[in-house]
Amino acid sequence: MKNSSSLVYNVFLVIGDFLALVGAFSIAYILRVSVSHVRISTPITAVDYLETFLILLPFFILFFALLGLYTREIYEQRFKEMGRLAVGVFIGILFIISYGYVLNKPIFPARLVIVYGYILALLLIIGFRTVTHWGRHILFRFNKGINNVLIVGDTNVTHQLIKLLTPSENSGYRVLGVVGGVKHPLKQEASYALFSSFEQAINKIGPRLHTIIQTELYSDEAKNSCVLTFSQENHVSYRFVPGNSELFVGNIDVEIFRGMPVIEVHQTALVGWGQIVKRATDLILGSLLLIISSPFMLLIAIAIKLDDQGPVFFQQIRLTRFDQKFKVYKFRTNRMNINGMSPEEAFEKLGRKDLAEAYRKNGDFIDHDPRITRVGHFLRKTSLDELPQLFNVIKGDLSMVGPRALIPEELALYSKRWAILSVRSGLTGLAQVSGRRNISFDERRQLDIYYVQNWTFWNDLVILAKTVWAVLRQKGAA
Numbered sequence: 001m002k003n004s005s006s007l008v009y010n011v012f013l014v015i016g017d018f019l020a021l022v023g024a025f026s027i028a029y030i031l032r033v034s035v036s037h038v039r040i041s042t043p044i045t046a047v048d049y050l051e052t053f054l055i056l057l058p059f060f061i062l063f064f065a066l067l068g069l070y071t072r073e074i075y076e077q078r079f080k081e082m083g084r085l086a087v088g089v090f091i092g093i094l095f096i097i098s099y100g101y102v103l104n105k106p107i108f109p110a111r112l113v114i115v116y117g118y119i120l121a122l123l124l125i126i127g128f129r130t131v132t133h134w135g136r137h138i139l140f141r142f143n144k145g146i147n148n149v150l151i152v153g154d155t156n157v158t159h160q161l162i163k164l165l166t167p168s169e170n171s172g173y174r175v176l177g178v179v180g181g182v183k184h185p186l187k188q189e190a191s192y193a194l195f196s197s198f199e200q201a202i203n204k205i206g207p208r209l210h211t212i213i214q215t216e217l218y219s220d221e222a223k224n225s226c227v228l229t230f231s232q233e234n235h236v237s238y239r240f241v242p243g244n245s246e247l248f249v250g251n252i253d254v255e256i257f258r259g260m261p262v263i264e265v266h267q268t269a270l271v272g273w274g275q276i277v278k279r280a281t282d283l284i285l286g287s288l289l290l291i292i293s294s295p296f297m298l299l300i301a302i303a304i305k306l307d308d309q310g311p312v313f314f315q316q317i318r319l320t321r322f323d324q325k326f327k328v329y330k331f332r333t334n335r336m337n338i339n340g341m342s343p344e345e346a347f348e349k350l351g352r353k354d355l356a357e358a359y360r361k362n363g364d365f366i367d368h369d370p371r372i373t374r375v376g377h378f379l380r381k382t383s384l385d386e387l388p389q390l391f392n393v394i395k396g397d398l399s400m401v402g403p404r405a406l407i408p409e410e411l412a413l414y415s416k417r418w419a420i421l422s423v424r425s426g427l428t429g430l431a432q433v434s435g436r437r438n439i440s441f442d443e444r445r446q447l448d449i450y451y452v453q454n455w456t457f458w459n460d461l462v463i464l465a466k467t468v469w470a471v472l473r474q475k476g477a478a
Helices: 005-035 046-066 078-103 111-141 156-164 198-208 221-233 273-307 343-349 354-361 374-382 389-395 441-453 457-473
Strands: 147-152 173-179 193-195 211-214 237-240 252-257 260-265 313-320 324-331 398-401 425-428
Touching: 005 046, 005 111, 046 078, 078 111, 078 457, 147 156, 147 198, 156 173, 173 198, 193 198, 198 221, 211 221, 221 237, 273 324, 273 374, 273 389, 273 398, 273 457, 313 425, 324 389, 343 354, 389 398, 389 425, 398 457, 425 457
Parallel strands: 147 173, 147 211, 173 193, 211 237, 398 425
Antiparallel strands: 252 260, 313 324
């Protein structure tokens, strides 16, 4: 019953990556040595060059594997996959250069071969993986490589799983049946079958199963043992997802506590060395950006003064980690006579109370906002009004990346504020790069919680890169 499609796909990726690397560095050699008429620094024959690379290229595959490039979690997220490929090829080239240095043996006939090889390797591997990704989904449409799933449990998580696994041509999983649906009714007209017991499900669909996902433990241990035993005896993959999805989030440590194995659950994955690395990155990157942006900040301050008399900076009390209040700094973009007011108060004073509701419904944004000055419109459109928050980053009030810093009143009634406030708020974040204007307040907070519970340093780098792209496209600015 075991489905080996994922293993076959991984093997195909390994072979394709290897061939793409061979092709890339072979073409790089040809472009520099055979095509170019510029004299090379170290004469190396094509046979010697290729022989050395064929010996060392398996280390590229090893580095790719260590970076997770052959795991579903990575190769199904294209942006993350491309980033790690760039890192993997770079590490591989450094390894080859180090190898040549240690053995005092020239590897490359010219330095341009390294540059050509890196660029071509990325292009060929990404191109190969893109085509492979499309091909895999085409096979899914023809029911090739699909994992048949039985979900055992009657919880809200069951509904979430079904939604995530549908349609099968995208996920690669097909839900054949669900055991349960009494406390949390399931769709009777759905493509999957409903079963009242695990035994009934096995009798009907057992031979076709590849995966069992249990979302709820029975009170009777014998029933739980029956599910696990069936999966082991029939070589069916078994997974358990707790019905309380908030229980196993963030960072999980399994340790021996007084001789007994226990699971420790942290509110956030940002613990230990992660906190130190994140803070060091904030200080280095924040200081560098502040130095670079200082001349622009001076020009902006002068423009604000000339456009609308009043203070250059806007200060407001916001919340950050552990419910701490701090003053956030921004360039003032609102007119002086309404500066410091809430949006509702400002619209009412301007005689446009009708705009307050539209402002909130549209993700805290409306076109031609009457509260904003001429310079303010430009600053918001380009997100330059956020530059003074670099001072907050250096002070430790904010991080470069994190949940959006909100005023106490906005978070007062939010039931999961404790999760959002378990880390420092950020200058940018997952919600901002996911289309801040196009999603509701609750959806933005859910993205904040997801960031907190699934933090990685790599995700921070991805969000920063997406922020730069969003600013350049002037997307999501408000």
